[in-house]
Amino acid sequence: MSSAAIRYIDSVRPDTGLYNGKLGVWLFLASEAMLFGALFSTYALLRVGAPAGTWPVGASVLSVPLATVNTMFLISSTVTMLLAWAACKTRDRAKFKLYLGLTVLLGAVFLAVKLFEYNLKFHHHLYPSTNTFLGLYFTMTGLHGLHVFGGIVVNAYLWGPGSKMWDTAPDQFTNRIETAGLYWHFVDLVWIFLFPVLYLT
């Protein structure tokens, strides 16, 4: 190994007990939790502070059936991400390609449905400026959508050009899939709370 090489990318660093990429992604996820936490806190503060009877029930403004189906797409993509990681561990390239490809596809379908929902709202002249609820709805789901888009880009890279590492550095590649998976599960975790907060209550 040359002196310029970054160490502990495929082996555990003794002092942290993790490889560097995993520690990095967990620290990133902690900061992301605070970002979304601030938005959830804002939502709760504005909802509690709203005059009685003025806060709309999510289902009266938003489509619950559409969002339920979309939630299923996102949850399914979380499982296919795990199956892609499992395929890496068993060195089954065909299954890896299939499951990571499905993850990208399901993520893209989730975003497409979200854009369709936005379009429906705009068609009915419901904009972020219409009321506080819609302002929060567009802000929170928009930020979440950007995270989904980011995850799709990373997963698509790992499925395509990034998968060259499958042959050259298989352990490092498996670790990359694991860290990309951690991010993708976090995106799912955020939606698990966004869905009931915005649509069901």
Added chain:
Amino acid sequence: MSADHTADVQKEVRLYIAVFAAVAILTLANVAASYMTSRAIPGVTIAMMIAAVNAVLVARYFMHLPSEGRIIRMVLGITALFFVVLMLLIVFAMANEQGAPLQVPPPVQESGHHVS
């Protein structure tokens, strides 16, 4: 690659699919519960409880949180603490305003007097 390793991974995969089924069923249960109104337990409480169970399942089985090292648990513990503080802001605001909407102070003129 040993047969034992492959068998272990296949066992993990079965667990992932079982957890996925549980999360999907709980999500549908959450939707169903939102259509049932109860005076005893507010809808928000039920929805958040089901979402919390789902979140625990994802964090435990998909993100393998219990098997992570001390440093990760420490980082996430600090994050959770700050998250609780963020949520407590609502309680502080309610205690301060005693339930009244937040008041915006009137604009101040250049002379320093409030506009009536």
